[in-house]
Amino acid sequence: MLSESNSSKVKQIAQSVGFHRCGIAPVGPFPDHERFREWIRGGYAGEMAYLSKDVDGRLDVKKRREWVRAVIVLATDYHTQHPKSTEVPHDPTKGWISRYAWGTDYHDVLEGMLKAYVNRLNEVPSLQGNHRYYVDHGPILEKVYAKYAGLGWIGKNTMLIHPKRGSYHFLAVILTDLELTADEVIPDRCGSCTRCLDACPTDAFVQPYLLDARRCISYWTIEQKGAIPDEMREAIGFHIFGCDVCQDVCPWNRKVSPTGVSMFEPRPGLFHPRLDDLATMTEETFRTKLAKSPIKRRKYAGFLLNIESVKKRRTKINWIAPEKRCIQQ
Ligand code: B12
Ligand code: SF4
Ligand code: SF4
Known part of the structure; x- marks a missing residue:
């Protein structure tokens, strides 16, 4: 089927551009989206006022972009071989900067890759179309799309976890008007762990x-x-x-x-x-x-x-x- 061969082409190109994983999600909305509404109502967002702007648009991307037919989700690992914050010896003269912030800003790295990726998609006649990408800044629940694109489950710590690559990865999403085949969701594997x-x-x-x-x-x-x-x-x-x-x-x-x-x-x-x-x-x-x-x-x-x-x-x-x-x- 055309949508299946296009889906595998989309994934191959993602790998060739340097993304570690690529999955495809339906447009939704999903039950998880309603949780977001509850979260905002509970005041848990604190001063991050941008999260409560246009909640309906965030929860249903078709409200603002009715042309969207699928969501491509991309994951890029950032884990390095350095010890974890819970492994370093206590030393009152030292502090901790989060692993994600040790190197170059992921927004810059991923945006460069996304630009290259969209250009490559548009070079293939059957993959040409509207492709709009986001890393963090857009009104999109990236973890929810990653979950429905089969890239992992949302754990009790609220992070997206991949069964082989864990959670030290960044996410990016592309709204597209391509007809693509969605991937299967990976079940939650947190079990009784706390x-x-x-x-x-x-x-x-x-x-x-x-x-x-x-x-x-x-x-x-x-x-x-x-x-x-x-x-x-x-x-x-x-x-x-x-x-x-x-x-x-x-x-x-x-x-x-x-x-x-x-x-x-x-x-x-x-x-x-x-x-x-x-x-x-x-x-x-x-x-x-x-x-x-x-x-x-x-x-x-x-x-x-x-x-x-x-x-x-x-x-x-x-x-x-x-x-x-x-x-x-
Ligand atoms: C706002 C935000 C934050 C906030 C809020 C964190 C959060 N958990 O949402 C703060 C500043 C605290 C934060 C911290 C971090 N963030 Co942040 N953040 C975001 C941002 C911009 C929006 C996320 C959002 O919408 N949160 C809103 C809430 C409602 O979402 P949620 O907690 O996931 O809620 C879902 C579930 O918990 C569930 N749920 C809610 N209530 C209930 C109740 C029950 C009973 C059940 C069963 C389920 C349930 O449903 C909700 C919707 O699915 C995203 C980028 C994006 N646009 O998506 C990055 C993002 C989530 N952050 C990311 C990262 C890397 C981090 C940090 C690791 C950075 C750091 N090292 O300091 C920490 C991790 C802290 C943590 N445990 O989450 C990555 C996550 C990658 C991954 N593997 O999951 C993202 C995707 C950025 C990216 N593009 O890569 N972040
Ligand atoms: S939720 Fe996670 S990132 Fe936030 S303070 Fe607790 S352990 Fe640290
Ligand atoms: S409950 Fe355990 S497996 Fe699940 S996110 Fe937390 S630490 Fe990881």
């Missing part, structure tokens, strides 16, 4: 699969504008920018091999960095050293506030009880 829920330093999970962003370290150290409130400081521990704990303890990330994408390798001084090295950085050094880094989102002043907050903490918060760790075997 490691992520137990290990979260700030108790950000209201219940399994439900995250209150207002309690997430990633939210406090990246998304919100001002200084970290005193009452959050101890729980945030050594985290300067983002947090990896609920992924680092997940058994599905235990044996994941490195990505091979050199742009996601840590820049000098960003893996388990010395706090004083970062705190003494001038604005000029911040701009040059962190050019095209996701850390720039926090801006120089915000980054210094984060470091200051980590320096003021008293607890050994990156220590996680051995039974809650997920040690490489």
